[in-house]
Amino acid sequence: MKISERKNTQENLDFEVRSLDSSSTNNEGAAFRKNIKYLLAGIFFGILLVKAEVVSWYRIQEMFRFQSFHMYGVIGSAVVVGTISIWIIKRFQIKTIHGASITLPKKPFHKGNVYGGLLFGLGWAMTGACPGPLYALLGSGLYVIVVVLLSAVAGTWVYGLIRDRLPH
Amino acid sequence: MNTIIQTLSQPWPWYVAGPLIGLMVPLLLLLGNRAFGISSSLRHICAACLPAGIDFLKYDWKKESWNLFFVLGVVVGGVIAGTVLATSDPIVINENLREELQHYGITNITSSLSPESLFDFSNVFTLRGFVVMIVGGFLVGFGTRYAGGCTSGHSITGISNLQMPSVIATICFMIGGIVMANFMLPYILTW
Numbered sequence A: 001m002k003i004s005e006r007k008n009t010q011e012n013l014d015f016e017v018r019s020l021d022s023s024s025t026n027n028e029g030a031a032f033r034k035n036i037k038y039l040l041a042g043i044f045f046g047i048l049l050v051k052a053e054v055v056s057w058y059r060i061q062e063m064f065r066f067q068s069f070h071m072y073g074v075i076g077s078a079v080v081v082g083t084i085s086i087w088i089i090k091r092f093q094i095k096t097i098h099g100a101s102i103t104l105p106k107k108p109f110h111k112g113n114v115y116g117g118l119l120f121g122l123g124w125a126m127t128g129a130c131p132g133p134l135y136a137l138l139g140s141g142l143y144v145i146v147v148v149l150l151s152a153v154a155g156t157w158v159y160g161l162i163r164d165r166l167p168h
Numbered sequence B: 001m002n003t004i005i006q007t008l009s010q011p012w013p014w015y016v017a018g019p020l021i022g023l024m025v026p027l028l029l030l031l032g033n034r035a036f037g038i039s040s041s042l043r044h045i046c047a048a049c050l051p052a053g054i055d056f057l058k059y060d061w062k063k064e065s066w067n068l069f070f071v072l073g074v075v076v077g078g079v080i081a082g083t084v085l086a087t088s089d090p091i092v093i094n095e096n097l098r099e100e101l102q103h104y105g106i107t108n109i110t111s112s113l114s115p116e117s118l119f120d121f122s123n124v125f126t127l128r129g130f131v132v133m134i135v136g137g138f139l140v141g142f143g144t145r146y147a148g149g150c151t152s153g154h155s156i157t158g159i160s161n162l163q164m165p166s167v168i169a170t171i172c173f174m175i176g177g178i179v180m181a182n183f184m185l186p187y188i189l190t191w
Helices: A004-010 A031-049 A057-064 A070-091 A111-126 A131-140 A145-165 B001-011 B014-022 B024-032 B038-050 B061-082 B093-101 B127-147 B151-160 B163-186
Strands: none
Touching: A031 A131, A031 B014, A031 B024, A031 B061, A057 A070, A057 A111, A057 B093, A057 B163, A070 B014, A070 B024, A070 B151, A111 B127, A111 B151, A111 B163, A131 A145, A131 B038, A131 B127, A131 B151, A145 B038, A145 B127, B001 B014, B014 B024, B024 B151, B038 B061, B038 B127, B093 B151, B127 B163, B151 B163
C-alpha cells in the first residue's frame, strides 16, 4: 500500500463520528442525564419519519422511479431549512445551550464517497430504508426489520474489517 | 385532544415533515454540537459489541453514546407513531407502481407502510426475501460507512453545510437507487 493511501485511511473520513476529529470538543461522556435530551430528539424524529411515510418501502420505490414528488419534497425542504439554519448559526456564532461553541468541520473528498454511495443506493432501493427508518420501522411494529438491521450492522463490521484494502 | 391525535394520525405532507427534519440539524448542534447522522450508530454498535481488534472499531464509542440514545429514541418514536398515532387508512401509492407490483405478487397494499408479502419472517430464507432483506441490509451498512454517512449525515447535514463530498455521495446514492429500483429489482422481485 502506498504511503498516501495509508495516511488517508487513518484520517477520520466519517461525517458522523465527531469525537474522532482532532478539533472535537465533545467530551460529555456517557451520563444518562446528559443524553436524555437526545433520546427526546430521537423520539420526535422517529414519529416524523413514520408519519411522513419516509419509512415506507413504497415511497422509496416511487422516489427512485420518479413516480411521486413526496420524497424529493421532504429531502429538498429539509436541506433548505438545514442550510439556512447552519448559515444563521455561523453568521451569529451561536453557541450550544451549554455555552460551548458550535463547530462544523470540513471533510476531504475520497473515493468511498462514490463507491460507498453507490452501494448504499442499491441497498436503499432494495430494503426501502436508510438507517433512520430501520430503527423507526422496528418500533412501528415491523419486527422482521431486525433482520435487515442486524445485516446492516454486519455490513458495517465487514467494512471495518477490509477497510485498508478498499480504495479511499 | 382527540381531534389533535386524529389530525396527527393522518400522513404528514412533505412541506410539514421536510422542514421539521431539516430542523434536526440545528437542534442537535444547539443541544450539544452534535452532527445529525444516523448510520454511525451502526459503527458504535460494532465498536461496543464486537470490536475484534479492528482498527476502524477501536475508539471510545462511549463518547458518541448520544447517538445511541438518539436512535433508541427513534425506535420509541416508531412505537408511538405505530400505536397512539396509528391510522387504519390504506396507504395511497402511484397507480403504475401498484400495477407493476401485482405482477410480483405484492397485492395486499394496506395500512402497513411496507409490503407484508415481502417483509415477513417467513420470507427471510426465500431467495427473494434473502436478497432484499439480508443482502440489501448488508449494502446499507457497508455502503453508508464506506461513504462516510447516510441520507441524514450526507444528504441533509453535509449538503446543508455546503460539503462537496456530501453532494457527490448523495448523487451516488441516487444513481445506485435508480439503477436498483428500475433495472435490478424488477428481476429480483420475480424470484
